[in-house]
Amino acid sequence: MIIATHSGKFHADDVWAVAVLELIFPGCTLIRTRDPELIRQADFAVDVGGIWDPQTGRFDHHQKGFAGARQSGVVYASAGLVWRTHGPRCVALIAEIHAGHAITEEQARDMAYAIDADLVQYLDMSDTGAAKNAPGGYGLSAVISGFNPTWLDEQHAGSVEAAEELRQTQFRRGMEFMTDILINAVKYRVGALHAADQVRNAELLENGRLLFLQNSAMPWATIVRNEMPNVLFVLSYSIAEQRYMLHTVPAAQDSFEARKDLPAVWAGLQDAELAAATGVPDAVFCHNGRFIAAARSFEGALQMARLALLD
Numbered sequence: 001m002i003i004a005t006h007s008g009k010f011h012a013d014d015v016w017a018v019a020v021l022e023l024i025f026p027g028c029t030l031i032r033t034r035d036p037e038l039i040r041q042a043d044f045a046v047d048v049g050g051i052w053d054p055q056t057g058r059f060d061h062h063q064k065g066f067a068g069a070r071q072s073g074v075v076y077a078s079a080g081l082v083w084r085t086h087g088p089r090c091v092a093l094i095a096e097i098h099a100g101h102a103i104t105e106e107q108a109r110d111m112a113y114a115i116d117a118d119l120v121q122y123l124d125m126s127d128t129g130a131a132k133n134a135p136g137g138y139g140l141s142a143v144i145s146g147f148n149p150t151w152l153d154e155q156h157a158g159s160v161e162a163a164e165e166l167r168q169t170q171f172r173r174g175m176e177f178m179t180d181i182l183i184n185a186v187k188y189r190v191g192a193l194h195a196a197d198q199v200r201n202a203e204l205l206e207n208g209r210l211l212f213l214q215n216s217a218m219p220w221a222t223i224v225r226n227e228m229p230n231v232l233f234v235l236s237y238s239i240a241e242q243r244y245m246l247h248t249v250p251a252a253q254d255s256f257e258a259r260k261d262l263p264a265v266w267a268g269l270q271d272a273e274l275a276a277a278t279g280v281p282d283a284v285f286c287h288n289g290r291f292i293a294a295a296r297s298f299e300g301a302l303q304m305a306r307l308a309l310l311d
Helices: 012-024 036-041 078-097 105-128 140-145 151-157 160-200 221-227 271-278 298-310
Strands: 002-005 029-032 044-046 203-205 210-213 233-238 243-248 283-286 292-295
Touching: 002 012, 002 036, 012 044, 012 078, 012 105, 012 140, 012 160, 029 160, 078 105, 078 160, 105 140, 105 160, 140 160, 151 160, 160 210, 160 221, 210 298, 233 298, 243 298, 271 283, 271 298, 292 298
Parallel strands: 002 029, 002 044, 210 233
Antiparallel strands: 203 210, 233 243, 243 292, 283 292
């Protein structure tokens, strides 16, 4: 299969769109051109060609009269157009191949919608001018733009052909970077999906105020915050660090405010100082922000949890 997109400077929306198609249809030939005949012959035309027709693989948004937009009003660019059509299939493939779990069509659609809301729409907003560098000067759109060769690079290339070959190489580098971001976005959501039941069925201690999880890497905050109003702390084992972690529970999404903080006298202490303050010989550290602490043993972390509940 052949994917055609425009030559010259590339942007995050066309890089994302081509990366998605490459994941679904591996081994495609990528051509970067503005030649109408080459575009016509391609199986997919992304961000070029003046046509939006998913049935024929056409995903451009520059044509006069284009009015494609999300229900939220955010206008589509090529990233969103390709994602709207192929996002769920891409998510399902990544879930199976890279996360090792098959998901249902409904789950794939829900994840694709969430990724659009969290990420893809901002690529479109940047491309259409709705946001300068959504979401910020070092947001993904700006980072991908930085993969373009500079004028010095082009000057050193020595010819138009060499400069375009360099740009093709950089486009591919941008695709690899974008592919990693997409795969990680899906893997995180698949992990959260499969962690939910384990969090719901985890052991409750201290009259339901402490939740114990076998793996600290498991995402738990949303379930605990939304479904477990009595849980004040989460105790878990960090396989990577081989110690037990004591976490506060966020009071709201994207907030550092906790339902209950760790004791103020623990803030910023480590090892012997924290052991003296807590009476727990194997206490390791307490973050200065008082939202996480650690001990080397389960018994030590549990003792710290009990002290925190009493504080």
